[in-house]
Amino acid sequence: MRAQSRTPWSNTVRTGLLGGVAALLLSLVGLIEASAQRAIITGVLSMGHTLLLLIYVWAAQQAVRRLAADGERQPSRLETLTHGALAGLLISAVLAALVLLGQVINLRAVFINASPALFDLLTLKLGTWLGGGVLLVVGVVLGLLVASLSFIPSQFRKPLVLGLAAIPVVSVLASALFAIRGLSLLGALILLVLVAAASYLWDLKKGAVRERMNNLTPTGQRTTRWLRWLLPAVIVLLLPLLGKYPSEVLDNVGLYILMGLGLNIVVGFAGLLDLGYVAFFALGAYTMGVLTSPEIQWAGARLTFWEALPFSVLVATISGILLGIPVLGMRGDYLAIVTLGFGEIIRLVALSDWLKPYIGGSNGITRIPKAVVGPIELATPQTLYYLIILGCLVVAFVTIRVKDSRLGRAWMAVREDEDVAQAMGIDLVRTKLLAFATGAAFSGLSGAIFASKLTSIYPHSFHLLVSINVLCLIIVGGMGSIPGVIVGSLALVGLPELLREFSEYRLMMYGAALVFMMLNRPEGLMPEARRKLELHEAEGGAGE
Amino acid sequence: MLYRLRRKISGTTVFMWIIGLGILAMVVVGSAQTLASGRYPSDQWLVLTIYGVAQGSVYALIALGYTMVYGILRMINFAHSEVFMSGPFIGYYVATALDEAGFLDRQPVIGLGIVLLAAMATSTTIAVLLERIAYRPLRRAPRLVPLITAIGASFFLQYTFRGLFGSGVKGYPEIDQLKGYWLIPGTQFGVLKTQGVVIVAAVIMLVGLYLFVQRTKTGKSLQAVSEDKDIAALMGIDVDRAIVITFIIGGALAGAAGVLYALLFRQVNFFMGFFPGIKAFTAAVLGGIGNVVGAMLGGLFLGIAESLFPNLVLDGLGIPAPYQLKDALAFILLVVVLIFRPTGILGERLAAKKA
Structure with missing residues (x-):
């Protein structure tokens, strides 16, 4: 007893x-x-x-x-x-x-x-x-x-908790976006009541609404489905109206989404843990700088952003393949360290006096021109936002299409078991190199936009921490999942930028988040269905 | 089909051999040019070598932590660099307190001993906590999971230390007795006292560890567990205990290495673990990961290579300010070793034993 x-x-x-x-x-x-x-x-x-x-x-x-x-x-x-x-x-x-x-x-x-x-x-x-x-x-x-x-009975508890939780969330968002200093007490109470009431009513009427939806005519259903896509799309397009600072934050989030989608292919799809991912970002940015900045004399005629963009992506892709070849035969953790080494080598070389005459050494490259579309120069964060959204859409489209293709399935097979995949007739060399190349291409694209966004690049911008950031966001979001990358970027890049006082503690929280996720929810916040199954299958297997 | 496979392998192998030969050619040409130019007197090479040995012995101590944990858990303890950083960080507060009391100058041996003990205790605590909280629940998880956890733990520790103790560089107090040189009798050549102490202390610890692993019963149980966990358990060895002991040894050695590192460079900050950590890992790989003696030799080799190469090779190739590329060199060495001889210098014996 x-x-x-x-x-x-x-x-x-x-x-x-x-x-x-x-x-x-x-x-x-x-x-x-x-x-x-x-x-x-x-x-x-x-x-x-x-x-x-x-x-x-x-x-x-x-x-x-x-x-x-x-x-x-x-x-x-x-x-x-x-x-x-x-x-x-x-x-x-x-x-x-x-x-x-x-x-x-x-x-x-x-x-x-x-x-x-x-x-x-x-x-x-x-x-x-x-x-x-x-x-x-x-x-x-x-x-x-x-x-x-x-x-408290659960039908009241949930609205109450949601209402309470809404107060800090709304207050933080409002104060970050509109320079409001917190909610007033009355405002907080109103918010609490509103959210609680909404949640309570939704719980009551949920079934009825679903039923109505199902009873709609097929055309009606189709319109509601369209509306479901259209509404977020319109919101996404209108976001820059929030102002300069929020757009700036969103631009950064977008660049990380680009990188995240690329690393997602390497780590999430193909299971190759790449810690030197920032190298391709750096190569994309430096290619853009070298080809467009009037400071650089040795690289021939100056190109515009759009002319240089393909070269950025190309250079990143080729180096993705070149760096991929030596590590083909390596297992997970060795691969991680070697790629980390590659990333650092590139940064240290860029920083050294050795290549200073060509890429500026620690002074970096400045005066990189902005992108120009027709008569408009994409100089403000608001206009740049649309360029980044466009990039994200292209990359997300490619990712979604590739994911279920023969190649995507080959990646996942390699991730699960290399030997079995090879026995099934998958060409390991080609599959792995394609993963490296695709990931590098996305990262190079992100780097090129980054260079023209900041108009100046320094080796310090390409620290190992960028790789770790990207890794964190795809793990928190859910490896292999595309919505996960977006959620992860918003949570790990967007939030800390909105909450300036947190920026110093950002990496501490990233570290804690990585450990916590691995221990408690290795599939991430927005898991990919197959991966979730795998991980929990493994757990079940271990428990037996 | 075999033919096709061979053709494919040769494509990438040829590429790798070209890289390898290119690097080798650069090393040979560079050293030949430097030596031919006679820019540096032989004394200077000796100074650099001793500096390299001192630094290398620190790497060797850290590398042991990597290699032993890898041997037993088959995981890279990425957070080991923070285990290394935490020791001298806490040791700094002990050392300044002792220094302000004047104790460190009056009784340098006991004073240093206290600092060393404090640092080793801190590092050991952190290593054991890491194992208990972060790694033990994941022992049977897929391979990438513990590695990602270790990366997370590494950053968490780094930035927690930064938050707790500030981001500035902290200067270690200087010990009066360790200023200046010891002249080698019969020559005009002196060894920096701090470097001498570091080398002696490291060698004592390395030998001690070797004897512990080879001769004692606990040491043998560690070997057995790293050979095969399940069979070791069947033989009545407590595997959990063996793993904890491994982390204790790794942590203690890393803490000691941290103090020696602080003696050499006389400063600590929250980011100090990263480069020594990576280099020590390189050393462990160089010597064949999982191999205790290999880690020691790998550490020494890397230390010497790092202090000689910038002057010897890069200078000869006409690269300006070669010292800036010192850290890149360690990475290049790591990449080259992993590509051409993933088993390391002494790795084969281990592989043969396993087969």
């Missing part, structure tokens, strides 16, 4: 301490303080507090769910409440201990972010002792609140 009742407690303690450590880490790396600048609800709640709040919610929720899942009987309400409260209390205890320690010794000598401002945030400016006490009480109350959520 004792042994049985011990497990849920230790589970809750572990969850609480884990949450505490997470909160501690976020505080000490300075994320909480940095994001406290942004208000979610003006004067009431800052984003720093929201982040802490999320940790409380996660921990209490986890504790309650574990309790319900592990026990043989339904836990009583009192038990649920105490477990939730305990998890909340533990997080607060860890944070309170930090505050206390900060008063006793000068933590700042080591942890540069353990500043008085952070302690003020944690103690709600109430001083060490009172604030610490309040922190503990708040922890318990939050734990209780989250735990009591599980008593």
Whole structure:
């Protein structure tokens, strides 16, 4: 009996301490303080507090769910409440201990972010002792609140949670896009009610709407299907109206989508982990620079953007093949390191004085002309956006068409088992090289647009981190999945650009996201159907 | 069909041989020209070689972590470079505290010992946590999954350290007793004291590790597990324990290597692990990954090659500022080794044993 009742407690303690450590880490790396600048609800709640709040919610929720899942009987309400409260209390205890320690010794000598401002945030400016006490009480109350959520009938719980979640999301988007400083309290309440009501009504009427859809005449169904495509398309085309800065962000997202779709072919389809992908991006950009910039004298007549574009793609493609040949026989992890090496070699060579007379060394290439369409020069981010969208469409079209072709299926066969694929008559050399070449071509295209977007390129723009970024976004989005690439780019490139205070912590979160995804959801956010099946089949197999 | 296959292989092999011969020709021509020009006196080559040995012994210590983990888990522990970085980073705070108290100058041996212990403890903790949190749940996952996890962990650690301790470069305190040279008796030639200490310390640790792996029961159990996990388990070896021990050894050696690296270059920052990490991996591959002695030799070779090649080869080829290409050289060496001799220098013995 004792042994049985011990497990849920230790589970809750572990969850609480884990949450505490997470909160501690976020505080000490300075994320909480940095994001406290942004208000979610003006004067009431800052984003720093929201982040802490999320940790409380996660921990209490986890504790309650574990309790319900592990026990043989339904836990009583009192038990649920105490477990939730305990998890909340533990997080607060860890944070309170930090505050206390900060008063006793000068933590700042080591942890540069353990500043008085952070302690003020944690103690709600109430001083060490009172604030610490309040922190503990708040922890318990939050734990209780989250735990009591599980008593609400599910048809009300979902709208409520959605409504609550909508507040930070809308507020962050609004403040990032329109320079609004957070929602007002009234606005937040209205939003909560609206979203909750909408969700509740949708749940009620969902069945009826579906039925109506199914009862439509075939032509009616066809129009609704068209509308379903048309609406997002119109929205996508109208996005630059948001202004210069959002368009700039969208341009970056688009360039990453281009690269992501390319790497998706190499890693997602063919299963070849390429960590030097930035090399092709760099080659595309440098080819564009060398052929178009008036600074470069040795490369013959100056071309326009459109004349140079095919050369950019061509150079990237050829180097994709050339770099692919030596690594044909290598297995997954060796391949990763060698390609990483290629990427770094190209960057280091571009940076050195050796090639300085030709490609500018650390000074890079500047004065690269913008693209011109008819009378319009694509100089603003808004106009450039359409060029990037066009590129994305072409690349996405190619990807979709190739995916289910003979070649696409050959890639996936190679990904699954090289030996079996070869036994089935797939030419490994050709298949792998085509994957490298296609991926490189997309990346080169992205690089060429990048060069004309910035009008100047430096070796520093082609750091290994770009490769890691692209890898992250296709893994978070879902390897091998095209919508996944788009979602991944929006989440990993778009969001951090909108939330400037996060940009310093971007790579930390990428790293955490990679580990988390691999441990918990290796198929990604928008998984490709076949891949998901594979991964879970493997899990099932391992479990037996 | 065999004929067709052979024809295809030869197409790419020929291409690779051309690259290989090209590189070889560049090395030969470059060194010949440099030596013929007599630009550098022989003393300078000796200085460079000793510097290379010191650096190489640090690489060797890090490489052991890669090679042992690879041997046992068949995965590249990409985050090992951060295990290496974390040790001297924490060691820096210990060292400055000791230095401010004047202890480091009064008792350099004990002081350095304390710094070393702190660094080794930190690195070991991080290595063990990594194994427990990130790698253990994935032991039977498809190959790419643990590698991606390791890359993620590497970046997470790097930028967590940056967030916690700031992005600036931190200067290690200088120890009075380690300033200047030791003259080699009978010559006019001196060895930098720090380099001497680094070489001696590294050699002691390398020999210690070799004896541990070869002679002790635990060491033999590690070998058994890296040979075949399932059969080792059948023989009564606790595989989980062996893996944890591997990570402990790798972490401790990486932490020690970090302090030695900090002695050589006297600075730490959050990004310092990347290049030594990649180079140590190159060293491990060079020596045949999974092979302990190979990693040691590979590290030394890479260290020496790296300090000699820019002057010896690139200078002779007339490339300006050859030192800038030092890091690229390590990568080129890695690529060349993996292409032409993926088993490494000592890899064959291992392969033969397995067969």
